[in-house]
Amino acid sequence: MVDRDRARVALLGLSCGDALGRPVEGWPAERIAREHGTLESFVGDGTHGKPPGTVTDDTELATILARSLLACDGFDRDDFAARLVDWYESGPFGIGGTTTEALRRIADGTPPLEAAEAARAAKSPGRKATNGSVMRCAPLAIAYADDREALERVSCESSRVTHADPRCVHGCAALNLTIAAVLEGDERPLETALAALSDDAPPELVDRLEPIPENVDPDSLVPENDAVETLRTALYHALTASDLETAVVGAVNEGGDADTIGAVAGAVAGARFGAGALPERWLTNVAGRAERRELADRLAEVEPSER
Template sequence: MDENRASGVLLGLACGDALGRPVEFESGARIAERHGTLTEMVGHGTWNKPAGTLTDDTDQALCVAESLRACDGFDGADVAERFVAWYESGPFDVGGMTRRALQRLQRGDAWDEAGERVWEASPEGSNAGNGSVMRTPPVAVAYHDDPEALDRVSRDVSRITHADPRCTYGCVVLDRTIAGLLGDAADPLADALDAVRGDAPAELLDALAPVADGREIAVLRTTGYVVHTLQTALHDALCAESAEDAIVTAVNRGGDTDTVGAVAGAVAGARFGADALPERWLDVIDERERLESLALELAAR
């Protein structure tokens, strides 16, 4: 595997997360009013943190990556334990479904039960958030040459907190797309959709089909709904002319900027490689070396 692209997955994820963090929840119009086009890592803003600060998106991806490395593969109990330890450290941003699932884990639920119970108790409209999709790209790097294992582990990493099929199969589609890019597939998203057709929810497939086909999409949304996140992030990452363009476009749309940016960044990193990410961004990412080291170790599994 091309090590530059493998590193690009995790570093691109972090860059999109950090660029989007200070403008999370702002509209595209508000971002334009304050920043023109936001192309630089800025401090303060949402969450009032220094430039380059990473959120729960990268934090959880690091938990997954470090577990895959330490356990030489997927161990659901170990991933869940790392999530709980991270949660107990007091992160400044935790999604609602993630919080509820981690609290159940704290009370003794098994790793493969907590997310299912939270999902069953959540009404439609608040049961298929994007809180798992941004943390699964390390799975694509680790299982880039084993599609069957990639599918299984992607779903399992999601269902620790997000058990809705739109979330679990959304993670599969994302990770298969990234793995396809790492393997120089001609149409990685189309291949990913073909692989899950018949199993994945129609709503997910219908939203992503026009992205795969290159059709124009009238409205690209940046809500916390996993289907919107995947449609927009995959569109921006696969249509862009550079990794920077992909991440900047995704973030400047507004909304759930850190997560949409993180997903777009992971895909763009796989497509263009770490060398294509702006050095001025990477310079302020505190976890740069850790992310790069993990990516290379996972790629060599």
């Protein structure tokens, strides 16, 4: 059974990284430094003009996935897709283009796999591997932590609801296998995760992640909303930092897609550092913390026979 404290901090770390990065989403690092020095605490306004501690679609989609996992005793593509459509139709802010296109098609009656492929085809070649499925997939790592084969499979399936590009699909698996290895105390979790990926994982993904954490020049990090570069930046900070706060602050202050990179780094670092790692000023001010704590506790108690 997964350590409940580490599972809890993984989901809360995701939320806190999201909330810290939300007001500077899309900003270059230079602008963050100019206006905030080092951004270390929740602030209001900025991108999307929301109050301090507000979370974005990163946290909302991860929460929807967690609810679906618990309602269905495991991953159910149709239930997850239906919940995503309900969320989409509620008019959320900041929703990504690929997610929007896929969910619009699903709402119109297109099956999820076809909708995701159509959304992929609608994008220009250089913009197909966006990070909208990577940012939401961490709850799977808690529910399936003790079944790595199933974890890889459902991580890929969860991406294909909206993001069909192989870099997104296998990026979700790489992230969740890393989180699962971290939860078990593996000292080389990313190496373990990459070794467990299926043979059809794209070389572009594997080659970009393999040097982490020892052999990466921090100046080479590219904090874009690309799935591969999001993983590279977030995993670097989460696996090299001495504590969770350092990991999340470092990730967010890279700039670019700061909320998503902060969320992914927060999930990994939360699993790595566990109880007591979250700064109290974040924990008491992040939106929706009570529900995500409860969801993590319940996911950590799921037995393999129930899935």
